[in-house]
Amino acid sequence: MGMNSLAVLGNCVSQLGLGGFPSKSFGCLSGSSGSTLAFHGSVKKSFEPKKEQQQIVSQEDDHNVSKRLHKDLSFFPRSITDSVLSNNPKDDPNIRIAFKGLPGCYSEDAALKMYPKCQSVPCDRFEDTFKAVELWLADKAVLPIENSAGGSIYWNYDLLLCHRLHIVGEVQLAANLCLLALPGIREEQLRRVLSHHQALASSDAFLSKLGTIQEDVDDTAGAAQYVALEGLRDAGAIASARAAAMYGLNILAERIQDDAENITRFLVLAREPIIPKLDKAYKTSIVFTLHEGPGILFKALAVFALREINLIKIESRPQIKQPVRVVDDSNMGKAKYFDYLFYIDFEASMAEPRAQSALEQLQELTTFLRVLGCYAMDTTL
Ligand SMILES: O=C(O)C(=O)C[C@]1(C(=O)O)C=C[C@@H](O)C=C1
Numbered sequence: 001m002g003m004n005s006l007a008v009l010g011n012c013v014s015q016l017g018l019g020g021f022p023s024k025s026f027g028c029l030s031g032s033s034g035s036t037l038a039f040h041g042s043v044k045k046s047f048e049p050k051k052e053q054q055q056i057v058s059q060e061d062d063h064n065v066s067k068r069l070h071k072d073l074s075f076f077p078r079s080i081t082d083s084v085l086s087n088n089p090k091d092d093p094n095i096r097i098a099f100k101g102l103p104g105c106y107s108e109d110a111a112l113k114m115y116p117k118c119q120s121v122p123c124d125r126f127e128d129t130f131k132a133v134e135l136w137l138a139d140k141a142v143l144p145i146e147n148s149a150g151g152s153i154y155w156n157y158d159l160l161l162c163h164r165l166h167i168v169g170e171v172q173l174a175a176n177l178c179l180l181a182l183p184g185i186r187e188e189q190l191r192r193v194l195s196h197h198q199a200l201a202s203s204d205a206f207l208s209k210l211g212t213i214q215e216d217v218d219d220t221a222g223a224a225q226y227v228a229l230e231g232l233r234d235a236g237a238i239a240s241a242r243a244a245a246m247y248g249l250n251i252l253a254e255r256i257q258d259d260a261e262n263i264t265r266f267l268v269l270a271r272e273p274i275i276p277k278l279d280k281a282y283k284t285s286i287v288f289t290l291h292e293g294p295g296i297l298f299k300a301l302a303v304f305a306l307r308e309i310n311l312i313k314i315e316s317r318p319q320i321k322q323p324v325r326v327v328d329d330s331n332m333g334k335a336k337y338f339d340y341l342f343y344i345d346f347e348a349s350m351a352e353p354r355a356q357s358a359l360e361q362l363q364e365l366t367t368f369l370r371v372l373g374c375y376a377m378d379t380t381l
Contacts, residue, residue, distance in 0.1 A: 089139070093117040098129040098138035101219035104243035105196075108221070110171040110266040111142040124218075126156055130163040133271060141269045142171065148263040149202045152315050156267075157343055160287070160372055167285050167373025169268035174381050177203055177257045179210075180224055180249040181236045187252050194223035195238035198264075203238055206256040212236070224249055263381070267373075276374040282349035283312060285372040288342055289319065290365055300342070303361045307354040310347040316340040343372075350374040 089095050097114075098121040099107035108120050121138040123129045129141035143159075146152045160167075177199055181190060192213040193200070200207065200214045207214060215235075217223045223237035228247040236252065237243075244251050276282060290296045304311055319339045348355040350371065363369050 090115055091117060094119065095140070096121050096138040098123050098132040098141040100124070100126045100129055100143070102221040102225055104221035104224060104240060104246040105219045106173060106175050106240060106264065107142055107144060107219070107266065109175075109240060109242065110144075110173045110264070113173060114142065114169060114171050114268055115140075126159055130159060130165060130269070133165055133269060134163065139270065140168070141165065142266050143269060144264050145267050146265045146313075147198055147202075148261065149257075149259055150198050154317060157315060157317055158320060160267075160269075161341070161370075165269040165271060166273035167267050167375055168270045168272075168274045169375045170283070170378045171266040171268065172378045172381055173264050173266065175199075175202075175257070175262055175264060176241065176255055177220075177238050177262065178241055178244060178251045179203075179206075179236050179253040179256055180227065180239055180244045180247075181252050182227065182231065182233060183248070183250050185233055185236075185250070185252075187236075189234065190236045191234040193236045193238060194226060196220045196223070199238045202258060202262050203256045205258045206253070221246070261381075265378075268375070269373075273373055274375060276350040278349055278351050281347070281377045281379065282351075282374055283345055283347055283377045284350055284355060284374040285343065285345045286359070286362075286369065287344075287372055288362065288366040288369040289339065290342070291367055296365060297342070300362055300365050303358045303365075304344075304346055307358050309354060309358055311344060312347055313343075313345040315343040317343065347377075 092115070095115050095118045097111040097118045099105070099111050100123050101107050102122055103120065108122070111118055111120055121132055123132055126143060129138070129143060132138040133141045143156050144153050145156050179187070179193070181187075187210065190210065190212050192215055193207060193210070194215045194217050195203075196219050197216045199220050200216060217226065220237070220239035221243045224239040224243040224247045226232070227235050227237045228249055237249065238256070239249075241251060241254070243249070276284075288300070290300055301311065301314075317340065319341055322339060346355070346358075348358075350356065350359075351374075359369070359371070
């Protein structure tokens with residue numbers, strides 16, 4: 001392999017994000033006593049040190065050589081490993097996942113469930129998690145979309161449409177809601193409890209018995225951090241056991257949620273869609289608006305039923321930018337109806353001909369149709 005082909009390989013590797021391998025690093029390598037460029041036989045040959053260089057090297061003491069070698073090795077390209085070749089982002093310690101909230105919140109738990117080795121990127125607002133991915137500050141975003149007690153998180157449905165990210169996965173998380181307080185504080189001393197509104201609503205029975213005032217804050221970990229930083233002796237926080245450890249709080253009570261199984265479903269978003277396959281259970285999420293007419297929603301849903309495609313979820317949202325549609329009503333003149341967006345999740349991969357033909361037929365009934373993503377279903381809890 002000559003210098004040129006190596007440079008090409010170098011470019012490819014750096015494009016794959018596997019660490020710098022630009023042509024200038026060869027200058028550095030070749031000047032490094034021709035040391036162990038052992039990742040390819042022919043490469044090693046072209047960097048063999050000259051005789052004079054070998055003599056200089058042998059005059060150095062072992063300590064200096066190893067010190068210099070250490071420094072030089074940091075400039076070497078990283079080896080291509082099985083995990084890089086399998087391109088499994090789950091094993092990638094460099095993958096950056098954006099979520100709304102502070103470290104220790106449940107959205108971060110969801111990110112860690114999907115990508116256990118990830119670097120988490122906390123964001124102030126949901127909108128920022130989208131922007132972080134769009135601006136390449138993060139590789140993916142994890143976003144709560146529905147809760148088994150509270151239902152759909154509507155504004156996140158709206159955000160899916162305002163941005164062009166693709167759904168590439170989902171995470172189901174059973175949150176263990178805990179009551180936290182400063183060390184030494186007992187339940188009876190608490191006058192107020194701070195948390196995210198969903199966590200407060202999910203622990204309603206427990207909080208009613210406690211008889212405290214509830215204060216709604218941005219996220220559960222934010223509540224824990226606030227109690228800890230302000231040294232609040234009369235306030236508790238509802239957050240995770242992980243948040244307790246991170247912010248130095250004690251756990252006064254665990255599993256305080258009204259429903260033992262309080263599940264939040266999160267979506268994983270990325271700049272590029274995944275290529276749908278048939279290797280496991282896939283789900284497809286779409287959004288559309290329909291033409292006007294009687295039975296039109298019935299007809300739209302029938303395209304799935306006729307192909308034995310199971311519908312998992314249907315959600316409707318008013319079109320925020322153009323909420324009403326003016327329609328000619330033969331009896332009453334002109335009428336103004338709310339115009340709806342329908343979000344549907346169905347159980348099929350876009351690699352299946354039946355899913356493709358269903359969407360083809362659906363398109364005839366819609367004024368707008370977008371596939372938000374096709375992704376593997378999370379079947380674990
Ligand atoms: O505040 C957090 O910890 C979050 O991750 C957010 C969120 C939510 O948005 O529903 C996630 C799950 C919990 O049940 C409560 C709150």
